[in-house]
Amino acid sequence: MPEYALYCFAQSGNAYRAALMLNLIGADWKPVWVDFFGRMIQRTPEYRTDINEMGEAPVLVHGTRKLTQSGVILTYLARRSGKYLPQGEDEELEALRWIIFDNQKVNGFLGPYRFLRNWVKPPADPAIHAFFRGRIDGNLAIVNKRLAGRSFMLGEKPTIADVSMAAYLYYPAEEFGFDIAGTHSNIAAWLNRIKALPGWKHPYELMPGYPPNL
Numbered sequence: 001m002p003e004y005a006l007y008c009f010a011q012s013g014n015a016y017r018a019a020l021m022l023n024l025i026g027a028d029w030k031p032v033w034v035d036f037f038g039r040m041i042q043r044t045p046e047y048r049t050d051i052n053e054m055g056e057a058p059v060l061v062h063g064t065r066k067l068t069q070s071g072v073i074l075t076y077l078a079r080r081s082g083k084y085l086p087q088g089e090d091e092e093l094e095a096l097r098w099i100i101f102d103n104q105k106v107n108g109f110l111g112p113y114r115f116l117r118n119w120v121k122p123p124a125d126p127a128i129h130a131f132f133r134g135r136i137d138g139n140l141a142i143v144n145k146r147l148a149g150r151s152f153m154l155g156e157k158p159t160i161a162d163v164s165m166a167a168y169l170y171y172p173a174e175e176f177g178f179d180i181a182g183t184h185s186n187i188a189a190w191l192n193r194i195k196a197l198p199g200w201k202h203p204y205e206l207m208p209g210y211p212p213n214l
């Protein structure tokens with residue numbers, strides 16, 4: 001039996017952070033598919049009682065431990081493997097700073113924006129799209145500036161701050177309706193550096209449930 005199990009589904013950028021990390025550290029793991037669109041099991045009382053009281057994917061199962069929140073999962077896996085681990089207190093805090101900024105402001109807006117564009121019926125009001133797009137453009141510019149003259153978010157070595165921030169950005173440009181890499185050259189070069197790391201795989205290859213069962 002694989003050492004780790006990850007509750008996930010192909011379209012989830014939040015889950016992809018954890019799946020990508022498991023692959024990058026060479027962990028022995030298996031995905032457990034969350035039927036997010038069809039049965040919407042994440043909203044059932046059983047899921048909230050047995051799997052995750054927050055009603056979300058990803059969930060990492062390791063022995064008797066069940067961990068949720070991709071930032072927590074990334075921290076746990078980095079500490080256990082010693083890989084992609086920020087070194088020392090200053091780097092740890094710096095990584096946490098970017099992981100929170102990512103969760104709340106970068107992919108925290110990009111994820112719902114992509115979800116509204118592709119999977120919500122009836123379509124959302126254009127004013128909502130415009131609000132998200134404005135926030136996304138502003139926050140991607142901050143990340144692009146951060147990567148000027150740096151290979152990775154914290155410096156010259158990749159850490160969990162990169163795994164967190166990059167994950168959503170590998171989904172197809174058509175799903176976002178604009179080409180992030182095409183318009184942000186530092187982000188584009190950084191995404192290529194992460195893609196070249198051993199173990200990197202596209203989210204639709206790494207996690208089950210593509211195409212979605214709408």
Ligand SMILES: N[C@@H](CCC(=O)N[C@@H](CS)C(=O)NCC(=O)O)C(=O)O
Nearest residue numbers: 012013014042055056057058069070
């Ligand atoms: N901050 C969380 C976000 C997790 C999250 O929002 N996951 C989505 C799937 S991408 C979810 O399960 N949403 C529950 C729902 O919409 O019912 C993390 O990084 O793990």
